[in-house]
Amino acid sequence: MAMSKVLLALCKCILLVGLTKAIYSKMNEQTVNVIDYSMKNLTSMPIFQQNSTTDINLRGNLLQVVPALSFQQSKKLKSLDLSMNKLNLIERGAFEGLTELIYLSLRDNKLTSNSFHVGIFQDLISLQDLNIHLNFFSYEYTLILQSEISHLESLVRLGIDLRGQLQINKCFCKLSQLLDLELVGLRNYSDNLFQNSKLEVS
Numbered sequence: 001m002a003m004s005k006v007l008l009a010l011c012k013c014i015l016l017v018g019l020t021k022a023i024y025s026k027m028n029e030q031t032v033n034v035i036d037y038s039m040k041n042l043t044s045m046p047i048f049q050q051n052s053t054t055d056i057n058l059r060g061n062l063l064q065v066v067p068a069l070s071f072q073q074s075k076k077l078k079s080l081d082l083s084m085n086k087l088n089l090i091e092r093g094a095f096e097g098l099t100e101l102i103y104l105s106l107r108d109n110k111l112t113s114n115s116f117h118v119g120i121f122q123d124l125i126s127l128q129d130l131n132i133h134l135n136f137f138s139y140e141y142t143l144i145l146q147s148e149i150s151h152l153e154s155l156v157r158l159g160i161d162l163r164g165q166l167q168i169n170k171c172f173c174k175l176s177q178l179l180d181l182e183l184v185g186l187r188n189y190s191d192n193l194f195q196n197s198k199l200e201v202s
């Protein structure tokens, strides 16, 4: 009787240890997969070596440049938040290899006509959500930017500013998955620009 009680207690103990270990390693795995460097006053891009990272948050730093191949090791990346920095340059190949990326925010930076190259979004074949509000794109460049965006065929949600004389370009109508378009400052677009009748323009 006493023996079986001891055995039972022992079993419970082993079970508890096993359970704790499982929960711990799960948490550990999650903390490795999510890197939060938000609001740290970073002035240069950290080096990301974990190849299992799915989520990188760099919101609210002082970054000016996204160097080429910044996320080279992070092939599993699903979410990348670069909002509220001072970005004025995105080097060629900065987003190279991010074929699984679903969410990208470049909101509230200093991106202009000269900040990036043709093909910037080339590898982002899974991108569903792009926010590029609150930057400094000139009229001519907005058209090039729109052309780059038009290659993002998985895009569901897009936030972009089109101020003053800026117009939405025909090339957006290729975005057949687009359901949510958040435009700020748009003056002029035609209703039949999009093939997708489910699209909500807000």
Ligand SMILES: *[C@@H]1O[C@H](CO)[C@@H](O)[C@H](O)[C@H]1NC(C)=O
Pocket: 039, 040, 041
């Ligand atoms: C970032 O810089 C600001 C202004 O210098 C300072 O007040 C703040 O404490 C800094 N934050 C961190 C995380 O270092």
Ligand SMILES: *[C@@H]1O[C@H](CO)[C@@H](O)[C@H](O)[C@H]1NC(C)=O
Pocket: 051, 052
């Ligand atoms: C990630 O890196 C580890 C060790 O460097 C390697 O064993 C593993 O195969 C890599 N996984 C992926 C998905 O590349």
Ligand SMILES: *[C@@H]1O[C@H](CO)[C@@H](O)[C@H](O)[C@H]1NC(C)=O
Pocket: 187, 188, 189
């Ligand atoms: C909108 O654009 C069309 C064609 O470019 C032009 O005919 C029309 O006058 C414009 N409307 C406004 C309100 O600017």
